[in-house]
Amino acid sequence: MTTIKTIIVDDEPLALGLLKSKLSKNPNIEIVCQCRNGREAIDAALSHRADLMFLDIQMPGLDGLDVVQQLQSDEMPLIVFTTAFEQYAINAFDLHAVDYILKPIDQERIDRAIERAIERLDKEENGQFKSGILNAINSMNAHQADTENVSFNEKRKIVIRDREEITLLNQPDIAWLEAAGDYVCVHANGETHIKRTTLKELLNELDPTLFKRVHRSTIVNLNYIEKVVPHTKGEFFLILGEHHKIKVSRNYRNVIKDYLQDGA
Template identity: 80%
Template sequence: MTTIQTIIVDDEPLALGLLKSKLEKNPHIEIVAQCKNGREAIETALSTQADLMFLDIEMPGIDGLEVVKELQSDELPLVVFTTAYEQYAITAFDLHAVDYILKPIDQERIDRAVERAQVRLTQGERGQDKPGIIGAIDSMSHQQDGGDDTSNGARKIVIRDREEITLLKQEDIAWLEAAGDYVCVHANGETHIKRSTLKELLSDLDPSLFKRVHRSTIVNLNYIEKVIPHTKGEFFLILGEHHKVKVSRNYREVIKHYLDEGA
């Protein structure tokens, strides 16, 4: 197998340096980028198409969990979380088979994580762990009451978070992405996790605003600011200030039609 192209992310320079030094001892790893915050991690994942990311959870601004929520599944490398706090990992990560390393990091744990990544990459699982990660995030952050919260009948999307219920106006939603039995709803600069499938939400979304651009992604057409050509007939949509969403070949005609109408 070729070397595993790897991104490492940590806001603490000493921790980043330690992680780098230990990964460099593993002959299967090629470090392609070092990032000191979540925003850099997102931008680097989009530009490098790396295979693996060692990602610190506790970072100011956009933390490691938010990085995962922001990236489309196809743009998300395999992720190994690094954390100093066991409460993140004891139940939720184990339950959903999400790989993690507790700090202080030692060589044995690094090599074990790399070995697991090799197996997953050999099986073609790049990016396929997002549903598991979202499930773990949901287990840590949400109190589900089992009720039906698909819609409140007023064309708003209902998000239950612990004991709070947020009603999102559809015009405030920039894009949505499926992650197994969950949907990441990106609105007003935040990412909400909703226990639902994309198919279940489709009937509640305004078809004049929302269009599918990928098998697992829907965008609000009003948020498109730029269209950037990519490879093999694909392209990226720039939504607002920070979001970059890939349009697959199967759905490119949807965006072309929209652009032709606005010309």
């Protein structure tokens, strides 16, 4: 029997209790944490190394999509959204194979989601989970002008287009960046912005004295590193603020070692 370590997240106590009750009927599920907001969900994902998260999308503060955007792909479990979506969101999720359960939740939908999760956990990597969700988010932003050719003279700023708005991010404000398929999540000033580009392309725009690649899918701003925590097999974690724990792979560990030896 497959045991799936599961986190459940909902800001409504009754909904959280109902979800727990229905999941507990499935012998494959082991609930390792219950969360009532996005911050708790991020902490739980980092602490419990769960396989699966049932995540409410509509929560005050950090919503379900914010949670996904702020988690590093290697630290993110498979996500099943549980919510009452608008039709445009359902269409986007269906198109990009993002798992969801419409409220009110029934046992049949729960069991079907678990069966699909078992299949996907055997076949896919975490980065693929996140990539699908980011593709769905992009589909929801129907007015996003990806094809516009806008020129700026701000050489040290990163241009983010989101719906009808264009944001210019100062590079020193960017804490870390993570690739997910055809997108890069740019984490700056406590927010996560999605830019359609590759990590390699974006790295060419970044100040090499500030930004270093620490993983095949992750770049960090060295000025945001608060702690370095050893891990297994030559890997270690970088602590960036309260809620960001970034894995450094063995292939890039010398980047951080050299930085520390230089007296950072």
